[in-house]
Amino acid sequence: MRKKWNYENDQFTKLPAHLKHLPLFTRHFDFTSWIFRCLWGFILKAILFKFYVRIKVHGNFRKIYKEHPKLLVISNHTSHMDTTIITAAIPFKYWLDLYIGAAKDYWFQNTLFTFFSKHCLGAIPIDRKEKSSESIKLILRLLKALDRIWMIIYPEGTRSQDGYIKPFKRGISIFSQRTDTPILFLYLKGASELMPKGSFPKMGQVQLHIGPVQQPADIEEIDKNYKAWVMSINPNAYKEK
Numbered sequence: 001m002r003k004k005w006n007y008e009n010d011q012f013t014k015l016p017a018h019l020k021h022l023p024l025f026t027r028h029f030d031f032t033s034w035i036f037r038c039l040w041g042f043i044l045k046a047i048l049f050k051f052y053v054r055i056k057v058h059g060n061f062r063k064i065y066k067e068h069p070k071l072l073v074i075s076n077h078t079s080h081m082d083t084t085i086i087t088a089a090i091p092f093k094y095w096l097d098l099y100i101g102a103a104k105d106y107w108f109q110n111t112l113f114t115f116f117s118k119h120c121l122g123a124i125p126i127d128r129k130e131k132s133s134e135s136i137k138l139i140l141r142l143l144k145a146l147d148r149i150w151m152i153i154y155p156e157g158t159r160s161q162d163g164y165i166k167p168f169k170r171g172i173s174i175f176s177q178r179t180d181t182p183i184l185f186l187y188l189k190g191a192s193e194l195m196p197k198g199s200f201p202k203m204g205q206v207q208l209h210i211g212p213v214q215q216p217a218d219i220e221e222i223d224k225n226y227k228a229w230v231m232s233i234n235p236n237a238y239k240e241k
Contacts (some may be wrong), residue, residue, distance in 0.1 A: 005240040040120035049088040051202055053081070053194060057089050064184060065094055068213060069148040072176055072183045074226070075097025076237070077154035078166045078192035080106075081201055082201045084123065085191060086152055089208050098147040101126045101139065103158075134169040136171070143179035150184075153176075155222075163192045165230065182220060185211030187237070187239045189232050209233055 037043040049055050064071075076088060077157050083100055090098060102108070104125035107117040117123040124142075126135045142149060155168035155173070176183055216220055230237045 002119065007084060033122075036119040037122070042093065042168070044084060045092065049078070049085070053085075053201060054205045055085060055089050056205060056207045058207065058211065061090050061094070061210065065091075066148075068184070069097070070143070070146070070181050071150050071213070072143075072172060072181050073150050073152045073186060074155050074172060074183055075152070075186035075188055076160070076230070077156050077158070077159045078163050078188070079195040080159070081206075082154070082188055083152065083190055085188060085206055085208060086186065087121070089151075094144075094150070095122075097146075097150055098122070099124060099137075099142065099149055099151045102145045102155045104135075135172070139175055140178055143181050151181075160192070162239070164213055165227070165237050168219055168223045168226070170219045173217065173222055176216040176222075176224065177218075180216055180217065185199045185212040185214060185226055185229055187211065187233055189234055 007222070008045060021028050073086070083102070087095070087098065087100070098119050100123045102117055102121065102123035102125060104127045107123055108114045108125045123137060126136055126137070139151065143151065153172060155172040156166045157169040172183065175181065176229060187209040189209065190204065193202075194206055195201045214225055227238060
């Protein structure tokens with residue numbers, strides 16, 4: 001059952017300015033936001049990722065969605081296209097339960113990006129510099145409060161500059177263990193070639209692999225299990241020491 005959100009509760013009234021759009025994606029119905037979300041969904045699925053960049057999905061989100069209403073969805077991160085690729089691969093009817101942790105210094109850097117992040121992505125701004133504790137508290141609150149939530153997070157913390165997967169930060173294990181939320185493994189192959197740093201997206205194909213669901217665990221175990229799974233798909237995903 002999806003909970004209704006109250007604009008007058010502490011979760012909204014005590015938020016800092018850069019989080020004031022929270023009710024737009026905590027599922028208080030906002031017609032304007034929903035129109036933009038539908039429009040973006042059509043552009044994303046029917047045009048961009050059908051004729052320009054093709055996504056080949058290995059696995060099935062529908063079965064996982066039925067079995068796991070609450071998940072942390074993690075993936076490697078090599079391109080600014082990664083989030084749109086993942087959301088395009090997930091059926092549109094699940095988008096109301098889809099949340100995205102997005103770097104505040106990039107996705108909320110100006111009016112245009114902020115509007116897109118709020119209304120099209122429903123993104124949660126993650127402050128990587130000054131107020132990271134606020135973002136952590138907000139994510140924990142959402143994971144505890146919502147009955148259905150898929151939260152997309154990149155456990156490396158930032159994009160990989162060379163395409164290789166880097167060690168995970170502790171945040172993903174904190175979110176998982178404190179809220180008893182399982183973790184869905186995803187792996188994107190080919191995204192870095194389609195949109196290298198400082199360039200526009202190129203035409204081509206990207207592969208999205210849907211992996212196992214990891215139960216809450218320490219970061220060392222999560223990192224080890226994710227690496228073992230990815231290496232079974234692409235032995236070159238990690239740089240040799």
